[in-house]
Amino acid sequence: MALKKPENMQYEEAISELEKIVQDLEVGDLPLEDALKQFERGIALARSNSQKLQSAQQQVSILMQNDTQAPLQSFDE
Secondary structure (H helix, E strand, O other), X not given: OOOOOHHHOOXXXXXXXXXXHXXXXXXXXXXXXXXXXXXXXXXXXXXXXXXXXXXXXXXXXHHOOOOOOOOOOOOOO
């Protein structure tokens, strides 16, 4: 089964996979090459989720503006 690209995953799905990767790396039973691949995948998942969180924070910030008379702003990811 091919792995999904991190940017195409739901936040929670990526967190779950990232937790599994961390557990696998902490055990230390992986060959070096596999550990490096897992680490690389983990970094990609973490970066993708960080971008998703920043996007959500921006959306919340826009929605929570106190000026109800201000024109609506478009949201660009």
